[in-house]
């Protein structure tokens with residue numbers, strides 16, 4: 001059973017002082033420290049650490065170090081997952097990533113947030129809402145995905161976007177806030193030269 005399993009999406013919990021959460025996050029950071037200090041030659045060791053850490057994954061994934069997350073157990077990745085360097089996932093709530101998903105460098109997937117009002121924020125309260133990323137999604141460099149967002153299958157999120165609302169399947173979306181700029185069409189599979 002994953003940590004925070006009994007907390008409802010959006011429900012406030014004590015993220016800063018709860019001893020169980022602090023313990024699990026520390027255990028996770030110890031494993032990630034080990035992972036992030038492996039050599040590229042230590043593929044088996046890398047795969048073993050990730051398999052122990054994540055909620056679920058297949059045998060077929062690459063996560064380039066450094067990689068950071070809070071708990072690991074809330075993260076589920078599909079077949080043929082590729083994450084470039086410096087992926088950060090704050091997984092207070094579940095993060096479901098489909099098959100064939102590519103993440104560029106410096107992607108942040110944040111399920112967690114704090115109350116807007118100062119008083120409760122300073123009590124260390126936090127909420128988390130799940131993030132879902134569909135099959136065959138490509139997320140560009142430096143993209144931020146905030147709590148509760150779903151990105152539909154076959155979609156491309158342009159570099160630097162901040163995804164604050166759900167994005168449908170089969171589109172290119174860009175910007176802050178991230179919005180659909182066009183559909184992916186048959187023409188895209190005919191492009192031979194990407195030179196502008």
Ligand SMILES: CC(=O)SCCNC(=O)CCNC(=O)[C@H](O)C(C)(C)COP(=O)(O)OP(=O)(O)OC[C@H]1O[C@@H](n2cnc3c(N)ncnc32)[C@H](O)[C@@H]1OP(=O)(O)O
Pocket residue numbers: 082084102103104105139140141156157158159160161172174175181
């Ligand atoms: C797994 C890995 O490691 S991948 C390696 C890392 N690489 C990346 O992160 C590259 C990501 N690529 C991008 O962001 C590209 O801009 C793409 C793929 C979104 C381009 O998609 P295209 O549909 O070809 O977009 P195109 O260049 O024709 O631009 C279409 C419109 O979107 C806008 N646009 C394109 N990219 C962005 C962006 N990152 N942010 C904001 N707007 C953008 C353009 O300005 C243009 O607007 P206009 O019509 O008003 O002039």
